Amino acid sequence: MIQTPTAGASSTSGAGNEASARGLTSAEAARRLRAIGRNEIVPRSRSEGLRRWLRMAADPMVILLIAAALIYAALGEVRDAVVMTVALVPIVLVDLLLEGRAERTLDKLRQLTEPRVATLRDGTWTSVSVEELVAGDVIRLQEGDVLAADCRLVDGSDLIADESALTGESLPISKGPAEPNLFAGTTLLSGRGLAEVVATGPRTEFGKIGALVAAVKLGPTPLQRSISKLVRRLFVGAVLICAAVVIVGLARGLGAQESFIGGVSLAIAAIPEEFPVVYSLYLTLGVWRLASDNALVRRMVGVETLGSTTVICTDKTGTLTWGRMDLTDTWTADPGPDAEEGLLTAAALASEPDPFDPLEQAIVAKAPTAQQQAELVHEYPFDPDDKYMSHIWRWPDGPLWLYAKGALEGVLARCDISPTERAAALEANEALAGRGIRVLAVAQKTVRQISGDRSVDEAGLQLLGLVGLTDPARPEVAASIAQCQAAGIRVVMVTGDHPVTARAVAQKVGIAANPIVLSADALDTTKGNSSSAAIAQADVFARIRPAEKLRLVQYLKAQGETVAMTGDGINDGPALRAADIGVAMGQRGTEVAREAATIVLLDDNFKTIVAAVREGRRILVNVRRAFGYLVAFHVPILLSAIAAPVAGLPLLLEPVHLVWLELVVHPLSSLAFEGDEASPEAMRVPPRRRDAPLISNRQLLVSVLSGLGYFVAIWFGYTLLLGTGWPDPLARNVAFTALILGQTGLVLSERAEGRIGRPPTHNRRLPVLLALTTLSALLPYVPGIAVLMHLQPLGAQAWLYAAALAAVSSTSALLVHRVAATHNSTPSKEKSPWNQV
Numbered sequence: 001m002i003q004t005p006t007a008g009a010s011s012t013s014g015a016g017n018e019a020s021a022r023g024l025t026s027a028e029a030a031r032r033l034r035a036i037g038r039n040e041i042v043p044r045s046r047s048e049g050l051r052r053w054l055r056m057a058a059d060p061m062v063i064l065l066i067a068a069a070l071i072y073a074a075l076g077e078v079r080d081a082v083v084m085t086v087a088l089v090p091i092v093l094v095d096l097l098l099e100g101r102a103e104r105t106l107d108k109l110r111q112l113t114e115p116r117v118a119t120l121r122d123g124t125w126t127s128v129s130v131e132e133l134v135a136g137d138v139i140r141l142q143e144g145d146v147l148a149a150d151c152r153l154v155d156g157s158d159l160i161a162d163e164s165a166l167t168g169e170s171l172p173i174s175k176g177p178a179e180p181n182l183f184a185g186t187t188l189l190s191g192r193g194l195a196e197v198v199a200t201g202p203r204t205e206f207g208k209i210g211a212l213v214a215a216v217k218l219g220p221t222p223l224q225r226s227i228s229k230l231v232r233r234l235f236v237g238a239v240l241i242c243a244a245v246v247i248v249g250l251a252r253g254l255g256a257q258e259s260f261i262g263g264v265s266l267a268i269a270a271i272p273e274e275f276p277v278v279y280s281l282y283l284t285l286g287v288w289r290l291a292s293d294n295a296l297v298r299r300m301v302g303v304e305t306l307g308s309t310t311v312i313c314t315d316k317t318g319t320l321t322w323g324r325m326d327l328t329d330t331w332t333a334d335p336g337p338d339a340e341e342g343l344l345t346a347a348a349l350a351s352e353p354d355p356f357d358p359l360e361q362a363i364v365a366k367a368p369t370a371q372q373q374a375e376l377v378h379e380y381p382f383d384p385d386d387k388y389m390s391h392i393w394r395w396p397d398g399p400l401w402l403y404a405k406g407a408l409e410g411v412l413a414r415c416d417i418s419p420t421e422r423a424a425a426l427e428a429n430e431a432l433a434g435r436g437i438r439v440l441a442v443a444q445k446t447v448r449q450i451s452g453d454r455s456v457d458e459a460g461l462q463l464l465g466l467v468g469l470t471d472p473a474r475p476e477v478a479a480s481i482a483q484c485q486a487a488g489i490r491v492v493m494v495t496g497d498h499p500v501t502a503r504a505v506a507q508k509v510g511i512a513a514n515p516i517v518l519s520a521d522a523l524d525t526t527k528g529n530s531s532s533a534a535i536a537q538a539d540v541f542a543r544i545r546p547a548e549k550l551r552l553v554q555y556l557k558a559q560g561e562t563v564a565m566t567g568d569g570i571n572d573g574p575a576l577r578a579a580d581i582g583v584a585m586g587q588r589g590t591e592v593a594r595e596a597a598t599i600v601l602l603d604d605n606f607k608t609i610v611a612a613v614r615e616g617r618r619i620l621v622n623v624r625r626a627f628g629y630l631v632a633f634h635v636p637i638l639l640s641a642i643a644a645p646v647a648g649l650p651l652l653l654e655p656v657h658l659v660w661l662e663l664v665v666h667p668l669s670s671l672a673f674e675g676d677e678a679s680p681e682a683m684r685v686p687p688r689r690r691d692a693p694l695i696s697n698r699q700l701l702v703s704v705l706s707g708l709g710y711f712v713a714i715w716f717g718y719t720l721l722l723g724t725g726w727p728d729p730l731a732r733n734v735a736f737t738a739l740i741l742g743q744t745g746l747v748l749s750e751r752a753e754g755r756i757g758r759p760p761t762h763n764r765r766l767p768v769l770l771a772l773t774t775l776s777a778l779l780p781y782v783p784g785i786a787v788l789m790h791l792q793p794l795g796a797q798a799w800l801y802a803a804a805l806a807a808v809s810s811t812s813a814l815l816v817h818r819v820a821a822t823h824n825s826t827p828s829k830e831k832s833p834w835n836q837v
Contacts, residue, residue, distance in 0.1 A: 023120030023138040032134035039133045039149060039200040117148060137197040144356040145188045149197045150204040153180035156193020158381040161186050166205060166569070172382060190352050190381070242266050245645050266641040274630050274666040279623060281667060282674055286619045294603040295612045296586065302598035304623075305580050306616025308562045309489055310687045313541075313552065313579075315566050316495040316502065318588055318604045320509050321471040325362040329437055329468030331428040333421060343465045345370045347442045349393050350405035359438070362469055363405075374401075380454050386410030390458055392447055400447040404461060411441035415461045428466055436504020437468040471505075478510040480610040488686035489613065492539060494549060494565075499542040506540045515539040520548050549575035562687065564609065566601075568593050583609060610683075617688075618678035624694050626670040628703040629750040631695070632813065633666060633743060635707025636714050640735075643715060650728040652718050652735050656789050660776070665740060669747050669773045675765030676751070702820040706749060709812030714738050717805040733780060733791050734798050738805035740777045744770050745810020749817045777802075 024032075069085045116127045120138040130148035133139070137149075141156065153159065159175040163186045172189055175182060182188075182195055184206035201207050242263035286303040290296075297303055317323050332339035348367035351360035353376060364371065374393040377400065382389040388406020395401065404411055408429045412422060425441070432439045443461035451457055484491050491511055495502050499517045506515040517540040535555060544552070549565060553575050556563045565579035568589040573596040576582030584597030585604040594600050601608050640652040653661070695703070714735050721731040747770060751763075780791040794802065 023123065024134070024136050026121050029121060029132070029134050029137065032136065033132060036134065036203075037201060038131045040131060040202075133197055133200050135197050135199060139195055139197065140192075141182075141188055141195050142192045143188055143190050143352070147182055147184050147186050147188070149184050150199040150206075151182040151195035152198050153177075153182060154194050154196050156191060156195075158379075159191030159193055160189040160382050162189050172384065174381060174384060189357055241642075245642075248645060266638075266645075274662055274670065275627065277663070277667050278626050278630065278670045281671065282619055282623050282626070285671075285674055286615055290599075290612055290615055293608060293611045293615075294586075294601060294605070295608050296600040296602055297598065297612075298594075298600060299598050302581055303612075303616050303619055305562065305598075306564075306613050307620035308688050309564050309581060309613050309616070311490045311492060311556055311561045312484060312564045312609060312613075313492045313494045313549070313556075313566065314606055314609070315568070316493055316497060316505055317471060318568070318585060319566055319601075319606045320477050320493065320505060321473050323471065323588065323604065325359045325438070325469045325471055327362045327366050327467055328470050329432055330465060331425075331432070331468075332465035333425065333463050334465075339465065341367075343442055343467065346403045346444045346464050347405055347440070347467050349374065349401075350389065350391055350403040350442060359440075359469060363440075363467065378450050380458070382406075383410065386413065388441075390454075392450060392457070400450065402445050402447050402457060402461075404443045404458060405440050405467075408439065408441040408466070411443050411461065411463065414458045415443055415463045417463055421463065425463060425466070432466065432468045433498070433500055434504070436501040436508070437470050438501070440467050440469070441465075442467060473505060473508050474605065474607070476605075476607045478508075480607045481510045483610055483683050484613070487613070487617075487683040490561075492541065494541045494544050494552065496544055497542060499540070502540045502542040512539040517542055519543045520545065550578055553578045564613075566609070567597075568604075572596070614678055614683055617682045618676075619674075620688060620694070621679070621682070622673040622676055624699070625676075625750050626673040627695055628699055629670060629673070629746050630666060631700065631703040632707035632710065632746050632750065633661075635704055636711035636739065636809075637661065639708075639711045640715055640718075647719075649719065649722060650732070652715070652732060653739075654732075654790060657732075657736055660779075660789065661739070665743065665773050665776060668769055669743055672747055672763065672766045672769040673751060675763040675769075677762075698820070702816060703750070706746060706813040706816045709816060710742060710746065710809040713805050713809040713812065714742070717801060721801070729790065729792060730794075730798065733794060734802045734805075736791070737777045737794060737799075737802040738809070741774060741802060741806035742809040744774060745806070745813050749810070749813040752817070 066085075069082075117130050117133065118125050118140045119128050119133065120126075121128070125140070133149050138154070139151065141147075141151075141153075141159065153175055156176075160172045161175050161182060162172050163183060166183055166185050173179070175191070184199075184204040199205075199207075245266050246260055246263040283303045287297040290303070314320060327344075330340050330343055332343050344363075344367040347363045348370040351357075351363050351371075353371055355361050355364055374395045376391055377394050378392040380390045383406070386407065386409070388404055388410040390402055390404035392400055392402045404414070408425060412425065417425070429439050429441070442464045444464060445458075445461050447457055481491050493502060493506050493511055493515075495505075497505075499519060503515050503517050506512060506517075516534075516538050518534055518538045519541070520543050532555075535552075536559065541552065549567065549572060553563055553565055557578075557580070562580045564581035564583055565575050566583040566585070567573075567576050568585040572584075572593050576584060576593060576596040576598075579598075581599060582597040584593040584600045586594065586600045586602040587604045589597075589600070589604075599609075599612060637653060637658060641658075643649075644651050717738065718731055718735040721734060722728070726734075747766075751766075779789060780786045780793045786792060
């Protein structure tokens with residue numbers, strides 16, 4: 001909430017009676033603040049921390065690790081119990097350190113938009129934080145303020161407010177004794193006055209919408225549901241199988257300790273805890289990448305959904321355009337040599353002194369000294385019906401002159417003009433408007449004396465001409481839209497502007513050569529199939545209010561589209577929340593819009609949306625490869641956990657080894673895929689279907705077969721060593737080392753997807769991560785860690801066996817992928833462009 005007047009500012013004639021404003025005492029303000037709470041427009045959750053801890057406590061791997069620690073403690077293995085407990089730390093850190101980063105950044109953004117306000121306390125003007133405002137406070141108002149609370153005007157007249165952020169109504173509203181209500185989130189375009197605060201926080205009209213938006217509960221994404229469902233099912237299955245293994249072990253005469261440890265090992269091996277860990281890490285790193293590209297992701301799962309976006313509904317002002325006005329065209333009624341200069345001077349004098357309105361700023365910039373040469377003696381405010389305004393100026397040693405500007409129809413109604421001149425003006429106006437230019441007519445007349453009667457003083461105006469203002473299109477937008485269209489993403493402009501203006505901008509930025517433009521009434525779905533077909537083909541929706549954006553989002557989602565919707569107003573909140581990807585503007589967006597959005601654009605630039613979509617697609621492809629690797633690596637550890645008890649052999653891997661593999665080696669190796677940049681084809685293929693599985697049946701089969709070859713090699717070597725008399729710990733150590741060395745082959749084969757010698761992209765992170773995971777094979781040489789992990793150093797012969805087993809398993813994985821890639825070169829139902837990205 002931007003509220004800029006300082007404590008010592010003086011008031012103008014419309015708001016000079018400060019003595020009539022009583023204000024509050026500091027004690028009364030403090031009492032009310034305690035009673036009703038701070039002026040926080042959007043309620044903030046007070047229990048998020050508790051919910052986060054509860055989510056962690058419900059994690060299946062957390063439950064298993066606690067159970068393993070308790071079992072070890074009951075068996076007297078205190079050291080192993082401590083190791084299992086310490087293994088909880090990585091899971092906790094992922095949640096506590098990585099989540100919430102976007103919210104902290106958003107808090108900083110919120111602080112930048114919540115400065116202080118001049119308030120009458122104890123009979124003197126005091127500067128206080130907007131969050132400390134309470135009902136009964138009296139505040140100063142001046143041009144440019146964004147109201148921080150609902151207020152009632154108590155002193156002042158002829159104020160003009162922009163309520164578009166709240167109501168969607170683009171026309172300014174006059175405020176005065178007849179219409180004294182001012183609302184939080186609205187902008188004061190002109191005038192000064194005093195107002196009494198009547199409602200703060202969620203009790204304001206602004207806050208009511210914010211509370212509704214904050215109350216909307218968002219469901220998990222399809223990938224989240226798939227991962228959660230997989231983990232829950234495997235958890236239940238693992239518990240049942242684990243109980244069976246314990247029973248079988250006891251029945252076969254194994255000791256209680258060995259039976260219980262075998263059951264716990266199987267449960268840990270069966271649950272793919274790395275999947276949610278890797279998923280969170282990839283999304284978090286994607287959030288960091290996007291933040292450096294001016295896209296603040298408030299909900300990490302939005303990064304996943306970006307890769308499936310099929311429709312981007314973008315607003316015009318500030319996103320496709322610069323969001324500023326430039327005076328680019330003029331038309332003069334008089335063809336004389338000085339006519340244009342006179343037109344610009346009159347337009348500047350018809351504007352507010354030191355204007356806040358960007359349109360008037362653009363006009364005054366063309367005649368910067370005009371207002372310095374005369375004295376403003378009277379002004380008639382903006383007429384919302386005829387859409388014009390006028391000022392009366394006194395020139396040195398000269399008569400009074402009245403200057404007016406506004407909509408051509410309103411100005412012409414007050415001009416003495418011939419039919420021929422009227423026709424010429426209307427033709428020029430139509431030509432400029434047809435190019436998407438905002439047109440204002442300018443007129444003037446001399447005034448003998450100010451009567452105070454507007455109809456008298458403004459009668460008989462002389463039309464000087466027209467000025468045309470445009471909001472320039474951002475130069476990079478056309479290329480970004482072309483990228484979206486090449487990627488099969490439909491780009492739709494949604495704007496409150498006139499259809500003619502919207503069509504011109506859509507043509508300029510490349511949405512369509514001949515855009516199909518629909519207005520708000522086309523969203524009436526009761527009109528049947530014809531309306532539905534028109535909406536499905538439209539390129540531009542003009543004269544759309546924020547509340548109507550929600551209907552558009554609902555319609556598109558009902559048609560199976562994955563929708564990204566941009567917005568900046570208060571009433572945009574429901575549409576942003578309902579969209580699959582809500583995109584709010586960080587620079588000009590309201591707090592409600594930012595709170596409702598999935599992504600906040602810190603530069604308000606459409607190019608940033610496209611970069612976010614590209615990043616979403618890159619992440620989905622790399623997550624798919626990482627999950628393929630994890631599936632392949634889980635096969636040998638799961639099968640070995642089952643095979644050992646069934647065969648009556650010692651465990652190939654103990655729980656401590658599994659914890660190391662699943663919580664350290666696997667996530668670290670999986671990050672190697674995250675370093676792959678987006679393929680050149682990433683934005684040249686259609687969007688991924690929202691309901692499509694991340695890993696297709698073919699890809700899943702390839703990963704399982706890779707892991708199966710891995711298991712056969714490791715299990716054969718392990719049983720061979722046991723059969724030739726090697727001690728259990730040493731044979732287990734060789735198998736553990738072979739697993740770590742062999743995972744390099746799994747990473748490379750999953751990453752290349754059969755393209756031997758032709759990796760997808762250069763990846764500087766890959767050798768570093770593979771080196772780090774491979775170095776963990778040296779853990780037996782670190783005395784303290786070797787004891788904790790039940791390992792011992794290998795001799796030269798054991799190293800040779802481990803390296804040979806790793807080479808065989810890696811080769812088998814590469815061959816499986818190569819064969820699969822060869823077969824995939826022929827058409828099949830499951831082949832998709834996404835599999836080739």
